[in-house]
Amino acid sequence: MKKLSVVVAGTGQIRDVEIQSGTTAGDILHQLNLSDYLLSKGPNEPFFAAAESVYDKVQDGEKVFASTKAEVGITVCAA
Amino acid sequence: MRRLKDLGTRPAPNSVRELILRAVRGHAPTTQVERRPLAYWQERGWTLSGNRYTGSYQTPYGAFQGWIEEQRSGHAEFYLYNPSNEIRSHSHWTCFQQRGSDWYLVHMAKQPKDVSSGIMTIERLIREAYER
Numbered sequence: 001m002k003k004l005s006v007v008v009a010g011t012g013q014i015r016d017v018e019i020q021s022g023t024t025a026g027d028i029l030h031q032l033n034l035s036d037y038l039l040s041k042g043p044n045e046p047f048f049a050a051a052e053s054v055y056d057k058v059q060d061g062e063k064v065f066a067s068t069k070a071e072v073g074i075t076v077c078a079a
Numbered sequence: 080m081r082r083l084k085d086l087g088t089r090p091a092p093n094s095v096r097e098l099i100l101r102a103v104r105g106h107a108p109t110t111q112v113e114r115r116p117l118a119y120w121q122e123r124g125w126t127l128s129g130n131r132y133t134g135s136y137q138t139p140y141g142a143f144q145g146w147i148e149e150q151r152s153g154h155a156e157f158y159l160y161n162p163s164n165e166i167r168s169h170s171h172w173t174c175f176q177q178r179g180s181d182w183y184l185v186h187m188a189k190q191p192k193d194v195s196s197g198i199m200t201i202e203r204l205i206r207e208a209y210e211r
Contacts, residue, residue, distance in 0.1 A: 005114075010193030012116035036192070043202035044139055065119065067196035072171050072204050073188030 002060040006032060006039070009067040019055055026050035029066065037066040119195035132194055136202045140165075140209040145201070147194055157185040157197050169208040 006015045006028065015032050025039040025048035038047040039054070041064055048054055058064065090096075120127075125134030130149045135142035136159065144160040159166075161181040166172065175183040185204075191197040 007116075007119070009119040009195035009199060012118040012121065014114055014116055040199075043137075043199040044206055065199070067119070067199050068192035069189060070187055070191030070196050070200040071189040072185055072200060073174050 002055060002058060002062075004028070004054075004058055005061070005063045006034075007063055007065050008034065008037075009065050021055045022053055023055050024048075024051055025054050028054060032066070034066050037068055040065055040067070118193075120198055123198065125198070134198075136198060136205055138202050138205045138209070140206065143205060145198075147197065149194060153192070154190060155194050155197055157187070157201055159183050159185055159201065163208075165208045166205060169204065169211070171204060 001018050001020055004017050004019055006017060007013070008015065017028060017032070019028065029035060029037055029039060029050075040047045041058070041062070043065075048057070054064075091099075120132060120134065123134060123137055125132045125147075130151075132147040132149070134146075135144050137143075141163075143162075143166075146158050147155050148158075149155045158178065159175070159182070162172075162175060162183055166175075174186045174188075176186060178184050185201055187197065187200070191200060
């Protein structure tokens with residue numbers, strides 16, 4: 001088991017969770033009722049895919065961020 | 080025949096006495112330090128005045144000056160000052176609209192639900208621009 005502090009970026013609210021091996025980003029977001037959010041270790045790290053196991057990629061006690069989906073772009077350039 | 084000579088006593092140095100006293104006293108009770116919930120924009124040093132946030136988008140490649148205007152509806156407009164050549168070479172450069180005095184509006188195809196998520200999105204884009 002690993003402890004993880006999920007910081008909701010907009011509010012700074014900290015949600016502490018304990019995850020088992022194989023726990024995915026989707027599992028965490030679903031359990032925390034943050035369905036419209038994405039999980040990452042920060043802006044300099046890529047987002048975890050919903051089906052991606054988070055357990056192996058975080059340290060015990062680490063802080064991760066949940067932020068809402070956003071995309072830079074306009075109709076003609078959105079990739 | 081005496082095999083040693085008593086030279087008298089002297090006080091132990093303060094550091095040694097403190098060490099012994101600490102061992103006798105034991106540990107002080109643990110103080111739990113409360114975590115302070117901080118929105119990402121606060122954590123990154125942005126300031127809010129009225130509906131306007133001022134600060135910088137922070138990346139491993141530098142801090143980029145910006146400001147954000149949040150409307151009553153919750154819609155936010157993100158501005159970046161004097162984007163570097165790397166940012167101007169990014170595939171999303173056409174999403175930056177010049178608004179005078181080297182300030183650029185960063186147009187969001189999908190609006191973030193909060194200012195913090197928008198800051199993270201732009202920081203991510205800047206990092207991408209430098210890593211391509």
